[in-house]
Amino acid sequence: MLIELKGVHKTYDNGQPLHVLKGIDLSIEKGEFVSIMGASGSGKSTLLNILGILDNYDEGEYHLAGKLIKNLTEREGATYRNQMIGFVFQSFNLIGFKTAVENVELPLFYQGVNRHRRREAAMAYLEKMGLTDWASHYPNEMSGGQKQRVAIARALITHPEIILADEPTGALDSKTSVEVMELLTRLNREDGVTIIVVTHESGVANCADKIVHIKDGLIEKIEDNRQHHSSVFGTTTIMK
Amino acid sequence: MRDLLQEIWESLRRNKMRTCLTGLAVAWGIFMLIVLLGAGNGLLNAFLNDGDSFASNTMMVGGGVTSKPYDGLKQGRRIRITDKDIDILRQPRFADKVDLVSTSLSRSGYTMTYGRRYFNNVSLNGTLPGDVEMNRVQMLAGRFINDRDIAEKRKVIIITHLHAKNFLSGDTDYDKLLGQRVKVGNLSFTIVGVRHAEENRDDRSLYVPYTAVKAIFGLGDEVDDITFSFHGLTTEAESDAFENQVRTAFATAHRAAPDDRRAIWVWNRFSQNLQMEKAKGILITALWIIGLFTLVSGVVGVSNIMLITVKERTHEFGIRKALGARPGSILKLIVTESVLITAFFGYIGMLLGMVACRILDATVGQSKVEMFGQSIKMLDNPTVGIGTALGATIVLIIAGTLAGIFPASQAARVKPIEALRAE
Numbered sequence: 242m243l244i245e246l247k248g249v250h251k252t253y254d255n256g257q258p259l260h261v262l263k264g265i266d267l268s269i270e271k272g273e274f275v276s277i278m279g280a281s282g283s284g285k286s287t288l289l290n291i292l293g294i295l296d297n298y299d300e301g302e303y304h305l306a307g308k309l310i311k312n313l314t315e316r317e318g319a320t321y322r323n324q325m326i327g328f329v330f331q332s333f334n335l336i337g338f339k340t341a342v343e344n345v346e347l348p349l350f351y352q353g354v355n356r357h358r359r360r361e362a363a364m365a366y367l368e369k370m371g372l373t374d375w376a377s378h379y380p381n382e383m384s385g386g387q388k389q390r391v392a393i394a395r396a397l398i399t400h401p402e403i404i405l406a407d408e409p410t411g412a413l414d415s416k417t418s419v420e421v422m423e424l425l426t427r428l429n430r431e432d433g434v435t436i437i438v439v440t441h442e443s444g445v446a447n448c449a450d451k452i453v454h455i456k457d458g459l460i461e462k463i464e465d466n467r468q469h470h471s472s473v474f475g476t477t478t479i480m481k
Numbered sequence: 482m483r484d485l486l487q488e489i490w491e492s493l494r495r496n497k498m499r500t501c502l503t504g505l506a507v508a509w510g511i512f513m514l515i516v517l518l519g520a521g522n523g524l525l526n527a528f529l530n531d532g533d534s535f536a537s538n539t540m541m542v543g544g545g546v547t548s549k550p551y552d553g554l555k556q557g558r559r560i561r562i563t564d565k566d567i568d569i570l571r572q573p574r575f576a577d578k579v580d581l582v583s584t585s586l587s588r589s590g591y592t593m594t595y596g597r598r599y600f601n602n603v604s605l606n607g608t609l610p611g612d613v614e615m616n617r618v619q620m621l622a623g624r625f626i627n628d629r630d631i632a633e634k635r636k637v638i639i640i641t642h643l644h645a646k647n648f649l650s651g652d653t654d655y656d657k658l659l660g661q662r663v664k665v666g667n668l669s670f671t672i673v674g675v676r677h678a679e680e681n682r683d684d685r686s687l688y689v690p691y692t693a694v695k696a697i698f699g700l701g702d703e704v705d706d707i708t709f710s711f712h713g714l715t716t717e718a719e720s721d722a723f724e725n726q727v728r729t730a731f732a733t734a735h736r737a738a739p740d741d742r743r744a745i746w747v748w749n750r751f752s753q754n755l756q757m758e759k760a761k762g763i764l765i766t767a768l769w770i771i772g773l774f775t776l777v778s779g780v781v782g783v784s785n786i787m788l789i790t791v792k793e794r795t796h797e798f799g800i801r802k803a804l805g806a807r808p809g810s811i812l813k814l815i816v817t818e819s820v821l822i823t824a825f826f827g828y829i830g831m832l833l834g835m836v837a838c839r840i841l842d843a844t845v846g847q848s849k850v851e852m853f854g855q856s857i858k859m860l861d862n863p864t865v866g867i868g869t870a871l872g873a874t875i876v877l878i879i880a881g882t883l884a885g886i887f888p889a890s891q892a893a894r895v896k897p898i899e900a901l902r903a904e
């Protein structure tokens with residue numbers, strides 16, 4: 242098991258305690274393509290934060306690649322995020338004053354990889370994304386789809402255990418959304434990358450082989466979607 | 482390191498105007514510090530330039546008038562110091578500390594003639610060879626009085642470069658005068674040396690052998706004073722104790738009360754020098770403090786700007802952390818940025834301050850004021866040394882670190898979850 246969650250609880254306490262996750266049990270194997278779906282307030286973002294070691298949880302256990310992720314120091318958290326998790330965000334989260342290739346390099350910079358090897362690896366991933374010509378462009382010179390592909394290259398560069406994508410198509414039009422999801426699907430099929438996509442769009446979720454439905458802090462059901470017939474709008478479009 | 486600098490350069494480039502304005506405050510602070518210290522040094526040099534005209538490890542002993550009865554003798558008795566008193570300093574109890582001993586016997590009011598040129602009212606200063614070191618006599622040509630001059634009571638003379646220049650009609654090849662004869666009063670002396678004289682001061686004495694003066698004028702063994710140099714004393718307390726020992730010895734020899742400071746006066750140049758150094762230290766410290774307080778406003782400015790920068794970059798730091806940046810690496814980034822801003826603008830301020838000191842030197846430093854019948858420089862060499870520049874560099878680095886540490890800890894505390902917050 243790559244990811245194993247057992248009875249994970251999370252309560253936010255902003256004046257009034259808010260029990261967001263009420264005991265999540267979830268297992269994800271290496272090489273799976275999973276989407277987590279749920280309405281806003283369902284707890285899916287909180288689950289993503291915990292999976293991404295961006296936030297702590299109160300009860301239960303979370304094992305990632307055999308390591309118990311609990312009560313980590315900031316330093317340990319940073320190291321695990323750097324080595325095991327690749328993030329793809331809704332708003333791309335590229336650093337504006339860095340070029341595409343510099344953005345892709347950044348995770349390797351925090352691993353202490355030298356300049357030359359960093360640049361080489363980053364260029365290889367940009368090529369894979371079809372963005373070689375855009376390497377020295379700044380994010381504000383690129384389209385949304387290009388930016389998201391840069392972000393995916395950045396997520397892949399450290400060979401992480403999982404790619405965590407938080408609404409990866411949220412800021413894209415439907416055509417680009419399809420392209421990005423196809424890209425993620427290909428990465429999963431061809432390279433065996435484990436991908437977890439958090440979304441509220443059924444078309445996006447439909448790309449995954451397994452759909453985890455979250456409702457009121459609990460897993461409502463886990464749907465086997467290997468046939469990709471989950472979307473009411475068909476299997477090849479994403480309804481915006 | 483290169484990566485770090487590149488990151489900082491990118492960040493600064495985006496906020497040129499803001500960075501420059503902040504830097505201005507730092508530059509101003511260091512500028513003020515350097516100018517203050519430079520002017521302070523100039524003032525000290527101008528007013529304390531006596532300090533280097535004699536060796537500081539010397540004391541001068543002279544005779545005065547007793548202020549109290551002692552040993553059956555009434556007060557008001559004049560004490561005559563003689564050349565026999567030199568032997569007191571050669572006693573075993575002083576021998577391990579005292580090095581050179583010299584004495585002086587001067588006679589003034591003579592006219593010195595060289596060919597057609599003459600000087601009125603010159604004074605002859607009979608002295609011993611040790612004087613050259615103790616009074617820091619700077620020889621420009623020839624030699625000072627030596628032991629043979631003393632033993633043979635030779636009529637040799639050391640004139641000042643001011644006399645020599647006049648004799649040579651403005652020429653400065655003083656060697657030409659060596660071996661020439663000058664007349665002082667009715668006596669003929671051979672010039673054996675030319676010394677430098679402080680133009681600002683009434684420093685025109687002609688040095689001749691002590692024994693010659695004594696013989697020529699048929700004087701007894703009374704001398705004006707006895708000067709001696711010593712070693713092995715470090716603190717003011719030690720120096721004062723030694724001074725009292727010397728006074729007691731002289732007083733005992735002359736049957737005066739050992740604590741009668743008026744009967745035997747001692748000019749303790751060592752203690753005086755220590756006090757002067759202390760006063761100098763206090764003044765310089767005060768100037769540093771004023772300068773540093775000026776710098777504080779600059780440091781607060783940098784800190785403030787860094788805080789704003791950190792606030793603006795919260796999302797970015799969140800992204801960096803999500804990608805695996807450790808708190809330490811973000812801390813380092815901000816502190817280094819702060820140190821670089823401070824050091825860069827600080828150095829500009831320091832350079833400008835040094836230029837200002839040079840300008841001060843070229844203008845005010847060259848003007849003189851009349852005071853007590855002497856012309857005194859307002860400022861003498863109002864510049865700062867390499868030590869001050871190094872000190873200021875250390876101050877800048879510390880200041881930059883202090884300015885950066887608070888904003889940096891704010892930045893390091895940014896949660897990686899900030900990355901998920903849409904802008």
